[in-house]
Amino acid sequence: MVKYILAHDLGTSGNKATLFSEDGSLIRSEVFSYNTHYFNDTWVEQDADDWWDAVCKTSSSLIQSAGVAPEDIGAVSFSGQMMGCLCVDRNGKPLRPSIIWADQRAQKQVLQIEEHISQQDFYHIVGHRNTASYGIQKLMWIRDNQPNIYEQTYKVLNAKDYITYKLTGQFYTEPSDANSMACFDLNTFQWSEELICYAGIDPDKLPEIKPSTYVAGKVTKEAALATGLAEGTPVVLGAGDGVAANVGCGSIAPGKTYCCMGTSAWITTTAESPIYDEQMRTVTWAHAVPGLYAPNGTMQYAGGSYNWVKNTICHMESIRAKENKTSPYEYMNEEIAKSQIGSNGVIFLPYLLGERAPRWNADAKGAWLGLKPETTRGDILRSVLEGVTMNLSVCLDVLRTQLEIDEITVVGGGAKGEVWRQIMADIYNAKIQVPSLLEEGSSMGAAVIGGVGAGIFKDFTAIDRFINIDFVQEPSPEAAEAYDNIKKAFNMYYFALEDTFKKLAKCV
Numbered sequence: 001m002v003k004y005i006l007a008h009d010l011g012t013s014g015n016k017a018t019l020f021s022e023d024g025s026l027i028r029s030e031v032f033s034y035n036t037h038y039f040n041d042t043w044v045e046q047d048a049d050d051w052w053d054a055v056c057k058t059s060s061s062l063i064q065s066a067g068v069a070p071e072d073i074g075a076v077s078f079s080g081q082m083m084g085c086l087c088v089d090r091n092g093k094p095l096r097p098s099i100i101w102a103d104q105r106a107q108k109q110v111l112q113i114e115e116h117i118s119q120q121d122f123y124h125i126v127g128h129r130n131t132a133s134y135g136i137q138k139l140m141w142i143r144d145n146q147p148n149i150y151e152q153t154y155k156v157l158n159a160k161d162y163i164t165y166k167l168t169g170q171f172y173t174e175p176s177d178a179n180s181m182a183c184f185d186l187n188t189f190q191w192s193e194e195l196i197c198y199a200g201i202d203p204d205k206l207p208e209i210k211p212s213t214y215v216a217g218k219v220t221k222e223a224a225l226a227t228g229l230a231e232g233t234p235v236v237l238g239a240g241d242g243v244a245a246n247v248g249c250g251s252i253a254p255g256k257t258y259c260c261m262g263t264s265a266w267i268t269t270t271a272e273s274p275i276y277d278e279q280m281r282t283v284t285w286a287h288a289v290p291g292l293y294a295p296n297g298t299m300q301y302a303g304g305s306y307n308w309v310k311n312t313i314c315h316m317e318s319i320r321a322k323e324n325k326t327s328p329y330e331y332m333n334e335e336i337a338k339s340q341i342g343s344n345g346v347i348f349l350p351y352l353l354g355e356r357a358p359r360w361n362a363d364a365k366g367a368w369l370g371l372k373p374e375t376t377r378g379d380i381l382r383s384v385l386e387g388v389t390m391n392l393s394v395c396l397d398v399l400r401t402q403l404e405i406d407e408i409t410v411v412g413g414g415a416k417g418e419v420w421r422q423i424m425a426d427i428y429n430a431k432i433q434v435p436s437l438l439e440e441g442s443s444m445g446a447a448v449i450g451g452v453g454a455g456i457f458k459d460f461t462a463i464d465r466f467i468n469i470d471f472v473q474e475p476s477p478e479a480a481e482a483y484d485n486i487k488k489a490f491n492m493y494y495f496a497l498e499d500t501f502k503k504l505a506k507c508v
Helices: 048-066 107-114 119-126 135-145 147-152 159-168 175-179 193-199 221-227 241-248 303-313 315-324 328-338 377-399 418-428 441-453 460-465 477-507
Strands: 004-010 014-021 026-033 037-039 043-046 073-080 086-088 155-157 215-218 234-236 257-261 265-268 283-286 293-299 347-349 367-369 407-411 431-435 469-473
Touching (some): 004 441, 048 221, 073 241, 107 135, 107 193, 159 234, 234 441, 241 293, 241 460, 257 377, 257 418, 303 377, 328 377, 377 418
Parallel strands (some): 004 073, 407 431
Antiparallel strands (some): 086 155, 265 293
16 A cells, blocks of 8 residues: 655745655645744744644645545654744643744853854854854743743754654654754764853753654644544654755765755755864754764855845846746846856855855845946846855855765756756856756655655665656856856955945944
């Protein structure tokens, strides 16, 4: 009998439930949105009950609409937003809304940790910088500002780990989400006693770490009634969304690399050991495949920059697209095709929202440089795609210091256009592979992790039955050589403006 795997991808805007068959076919998916609360400039929270409501509704709706018997679902597994902080009591009841990944309130707590350990030493334990984005700093903020809640906290959880509890009654996390707490030792795959001590946090409030493939328990009778799942269905821990996507994009062995080109973007590989960069430009995550690592560089505003250009200066393309019932990007790409490699000397710095990797500069701003009277519309548009890709290529160069990378799987909206795929192939100097399912990397990864954990699949190579490659873009040696020189100018422009960005931040 065909078995199915139910994958839940708990994102920032909502939960996507996707049903896969054991042969790798996507049967059906359902999405349920929930609210994100933004306030006090840098505070961002979500209600954990909204996550559970979304899981219940999507599970029930998906099972009914797909027409499958709940008993034929062999496993439930997860991909989920990372770097959160949800405090729950002994009964698993949330004590306050979850402080999610985007929240930046814990700046004082970052400084408290810095009193004990340098950024470099912190980075070599966790694989990440000490910033307010991570879970331990957020828990410290709760300790310092809401002591009653801190005292009542039995465990602190991320989104998918809370849903695991709701389904099974068990409190666990796994290495990728433990890593997102920023008190996880990449060398031992355990909580770091040193960092927990520096943070002044009670270690008993952290959940037990199990492998991503661990069966946390089975769906309880109460959870079965709420979700439509069969009582006794195995529940597998899964992984944080970025790491689940490693599996879903086939990045399950050293050197296997993928790039997600969405509103934000990242480039991630798989390695047998962490990649520590002297300048700390990239980070390293614990992989879902036991014993492996997922070195990564994430930028703030990739496809978002192209979308900004569309909304700002491409009104005519949008009008034509509406009239012809097509995408404005088709007309934008036609203009880009008229421009040449290097955009006729125009370089775009894609830092409209500051930057994470590789700059780690919240004050950085977007800029066009090299404009001339002969600059064309196509040059300006092409420079945006080149600027985004060159920024990611800086991260790729760091990864290549330890790994040979000549093939990259690209997913996300940026993979749809041939013109951008060729720019990526040439700037990365790598073969670009584009799978048929561009938005399902995290879900497919969760499904494979669940299948391995539940014994449906022998190992992670089962991802091969999920991935079908639709396009392959080969790099041009001549173009790759030309881009090597253009990348030097790209970096020179950024560093020339770095002090200016700092000064402007104080003036505006």
